[in-house]
Amino acid sequence: METKESKICNTAISILQKLMDDTKCKNELELKNKYKNELNLILNTPIIVNMPIVLYRSRLASKVHEDITLPSTFSYFPLTKSSNGVPQRGRMNLSGQSFFYASSSPDTNYKEIKKDIKEGDEVYLSQWGITANSGLSIYSVILPDNISTSADKNTCICITNPNIANGPLGDYLRCLSDIILKNEDDANKEYLASSIISNEILVETKGKSYKEKDGVETQFHYDAIAYPSTRIGNGEAQYYNLVITPQFIDNYASLNYVVKGAIKKDLQSIDVKNVGFNHNGTIEWYEPFINVDDVIFNPIGFIDKYGKFLSIENGIVRDLNGKLISKNELQNFLNKEETNIIKEFTERGFIIPKFSYGGIIDKESLIKEDTLDFFREVNEWKLERDRIIHDITFLKIEMMYKISLKKENINSLYCHEE
Known part of the structure; x- marks a missing residue:
């Protein structure tokens, strides 16, 4: 006999599979309209982080034409300039939707910003700090292979609880993770499903609530989605990315410094040529000598x-x-x-x-x-x-x-x- 949990999870998986099928024949707008109230995601309790956090963002130097003395140049795409198609669709954003993409380590950045990045390409790498007691509310995506009782808790972010990993909820989470982390060969279809899902998590859940065990309803929202790099690592914490809402960044994040340099052969580190420090909202640039x-x-x-x-x-x-x-x-x-x-x-x-x-x-x-x-x-x-x-x-x-x-x-x- 099918349990209540199995029924809920199987229904949710069926919807996710339907979404993937629809990406083959529908465009972004059609998918967004169809699944606006139909996605029926099973969302976990947000992870609330109040300790200070350091994050890294990178941009190809050849793409930077804005004022490099302004911290905003190295932040999310300006909301005032966002429109249909700009910025282009990403893994965690719809077309024209601006979010703050960052990594937990500078070593994860370069393969994320450009697929064909090569040694010698110049980049800007910025370090950002999130203040203490920010209440950063995170939805965490976990590699499918790390939702397992055999996953190594000492080296990766994982779920090893057998009641989840071996049950219908584990099947659902693996399915969801597969879709979010999928790399699509067809550029026109790339990120269609994952951007629809992330929009549901970061935008559509605002104002929703869930019932506690005592029956009390608690409102919740997500400021960020944490997900493992698809280019490097096997789900280790140091190789995690975050996508964060602009509103949270405006309220709780600030630029510490920016370095400019050329990417090394390992495609994970850079030779630094210049460094800029945020001084009261203005980046002052220096050359080491x-x-x-x-x-x-x-x-x-x-x-x-x-x-x-x-x-x-x-x-x-x-x-x-x-x-x-x-x-x-x-x-x-x-x-x-x-x-x-x-x-x-x-x-x-x-x-x-x-x-x-x-x-x-x-x-x-x-x-x-x-x-x-x-x-x-x-x-x-x-x-x-x-x-x-x-x-x-x-x-x-x-x-x-x-x-x-x-x-x-x-x-x-x-x-x-x-």
Whole structure:
């Protein structure tokens, strides 16, 4: 005998399957009108988040023509400019519907914004903060394979409760997830079903209510949908995306910083060239640089012909002609070679200032000192220590430098089309 739960879930699955069938022959407007009050989604209790949250958004630099000193440039598409077809339909938005897409990690962004993205493409990556006690109300989508008693709770977001995973509700949730996360080959049909479903969750549920166990009706709504990346990961929390309503972003989110850089070979990270900080609603742009006048070279040791490191202390060094070389003379040698070394390292990209954008806190956090060890070949030097003669092939040197920031001309940051 079919249980009440089975009947409800099977009916809901039947409607979802009908929606998928209809995407083959109906357009977005027809689907929206047909399923406005017919979708009959089984919605779970919202996940309410009150702790501060950090999110990341990215945009292709070639697509950015707006004022890059304004935080809104890196936020959702302006509601005042939204119309039929703009922005285009996405996984979680209908045509002309604007939402704030973001990721829990910067590593998930680049494959999400463009399918054929490649190494060297320039992007803007912005970090946003959601304030504490925002009451962010989330509907969570879970990978079908992670709705299982065998899913690993330590590595992914999942449902392992056997009463759900092995029951009719588990069947429904897997069906719903399959549709939302489906990648469609036909661009004209892409995201038709998932955008209809997300519109139901984020827009049509406002003002609805559900009955508590004690019979009391409680109103609910969703500010966001959390869903796993379809490009990277297996449902791990660090590879989750969120789509959030503009109203919530306006009330509880603010831009922290933006970096501009080129995508690396892994298509998940970038080489940062510029960074902009939100200062009272205006983004001030900076370029990290190294002042070569502040670079200091220190000889710290030798490498013998066997590849063994030998400290510079407590030994006598002689050159090819047997001339004694003191530590001061080594320092003078490096001082004379300083210009050539810096030129060589600059050309080879060794002293390009680099930093981890995930570790940025503020402008001051990027101003730091660092070191780089390198080797300089020497010709038949010998080190005498404890009556043992060592044939020296390389001098090991420590370079100390400081990364600073200088104001950037924003005109140079725009991508100018040929």
